[in-house]
Amino acid sequence: xxxxxxxxxxxxxxxxxxxxxxxxxVQAGPRGEAAGGIAEGLGVPAPTMSFHLKELERAGMIAxxxxxxxxxxxxxxxxxxxxxxxxxxxxxxxxxxxxxxYIIKEQAS
Amino acid sequence: xxxxxxxxxxxxxxxxxxxxxxxxxVQAGPRGEAAGGIAEGLGVPAPTMSFHLKELERAGMIAxxxxxxxxxxxxxxxxxxxxxxxxxxxxxxxxxxxxxxYIIKEQAS
DNA sequence: TCCATAATTTGATAGATATGGAATTATAAA
DNA sequence: TTTATAATTCCATATCTATCAAATTATGGA
Numbered sequence: 001x002x003x004x005x006x007x008x009x010x011x012x013x014x015x016x017x018x019x020x021x022x023x024x025x026v027q028a029g030p031r032g033e034a035a036g037g038i039a040e041g042l043g044v045p046a047p048t049m050s051f052h053l054k055e056l057e058r059a060g061m062i063a064x065x066x067x068x069x070x071x072x073x074x075x076x077x078x079x080x081x082x083x084x085x086x087x088x089x090x091x092x093x094x095x096x097x098x099x100x101x102y103i104i105k106e107q108a109s
Numbered sequence: 110x111x112x113x114x115x116x117x118x119x120x121x122x123x124x125x126x127x128x129x130x131x132x133x134x135v136q137a138g139p140r141g142e143a144a145g146g147i148a149e150g151l152g153v154p155a156p157t158m159s160f161h162l163k164e165l166e167r168a169g170m171i172a173x174x175x176x177x178x179x180x181x182x183x184x185x186x187x188x189x190x191x192x193x194x195x196x197x198x199x200x201x202x203x204x205x206x207x208x209x210x211y212i213i214k215e216q217a218s
Numbered sequence: 219t220c221c222a223t224a225a226t227t228t229g230a231t232a233g234a235t236a237t238g239g240a241a242t243t244a245t246a247a248a
Numbered sequence: 249t250t251t252a253t254a255a256t257t258c259c260a261t262a263t264c265t266a267t268c269a270a271a272t273t274a275t276g277g278a
Contacts, residue, residue, distance in 0.1 A: 003125060003128055003129065003132075004125055006122075006128060007122070007123055007124060007125050007128055008123075010119045010120075010122040010123040010128070011119075011120075011123035011265095013115075013116070013119040014116055014117075014119040014120035014123045015116060015265090015266080016112060016113055016116050017266095019112055019115060019116055019119070020112065022200060023112075023199055023200065026199075026200050026201075026202065026204060026207070027202065034224080034225090035224075035225060035226090036223095036224060036225075039225095044267095045267080045268055045269090046224085046225065046226085046268090047225090047226075047227080047228095047267080047268055047269080047270095048266075048267055048268060049225095050225065050226055050227085051226095051265095051266075051267080051268095052266090054226090055265095066225095066274090066275090068224090068275065068276070069223060069224050069225080069274070069275040069276060070223095070224060070225080070275095071224075071225060071226090075200075077204075077206040077207055080200055080207055081206075081207055083196075084193075084196060084197065084200075084207070084211075087192075087193060087196070088193065088211075090132055090135075091131060091132065091135050091184075091189055091193075092135075093135065093136065095135060095186075097186040097190075098135070098186055098189055098190060098193070102193075102197075102211050120235095124235090124236080126236095143254080143255090144254075144255060144256090145253090145254060145255075148255095153237095154237080154238055154239085155238090155254085155255065155256085156237080156238055156239080156240095156255090156256075156257080156258095157236075157237055157238060158255095159255065159256055159257080160235095160236075160237080160238095160256095160257095161236090163256090164235095175244090175245090175255095177245065177246070177254090178244065178245040178246060178253060178254050178255080179245095179253095179254060179255080180254075180255060180256085
């Protein structure tokens with residue numbers, strides 16, 4: 001992952017509502033949750049939540065699909081893992097002080 | 110780690126120069142590097158770099174110490190690991206789709 | 219078609235962030 | 249001292265970000 005791409009991901013995670021959304025959607029699993037449910041669940045007005053969801057989607061942390069008149073958002077596991085990989089590969093880089101508690105089984109691209 | 114604290118860390122990493130600084134300082138190891146060397150190495154004016162270094166330090170990603178007339182910055186391994194742990198513990202949460210390639214040997218606080 | 223529901227886009231505004239020249243502070247050497 | 253070096257703080261400015269009411273778009277049901 002490019003450094004500038006990683007920056008955009010970190011930027012997407014640098015806001016409390018968005019980080020809560022990501023947490024919520026990972027817990028929700030691949031089935032995901034509708035935009036309205038997320039907004040109501042976190043107590044955020046729909047337009048504001050729409051803005052945040054778009055930010056997370058743009059960063060590749062979540063993905064959307066339409067189901068009838070709802071738009072369902074779900075965690076993008078590949079995108080999230082790319083970011084984790086960047087953090088561990090770029091900041092770890094074989095450094096035991098950082099890699100210590102983790103064993104990387106196979107290096108993702 | 111508190112969600113809002115994690116937000117501040119992600120915010121610190123959401124700017125290219127700062128992410129480059131972190132990468133550079135992890136590679137530099139505990140000995141670290143002086144503010145001037147970092148600024149010159151990345152081609153950023155001293156006042157701008159000083160601003161970014163303060164941001165990273167405030168987030169607990171790096172630490173500073175004075176040596177003579179220089180101020181040496183070094184990666185804060187504990188702080189970085191706390192953030193990695195947050196990401197894996199909060200977004201992974203035992204989810205194989207995210208934890209797949211990593212085995213967490215021991216859970217840090 | 220007409221109405222209700224779900225979500226997004228628009229647009230205005232407030233606040234936060236990034237930038238770098240000029241001035242200031244801190245330390246060491248002449 | 250005085251001078252030079254290293255870094256930070258101050259300050260003005262430009263840009264980006266977050267917020268949400270109002271308007272708009274999209275879909276399904278009556």
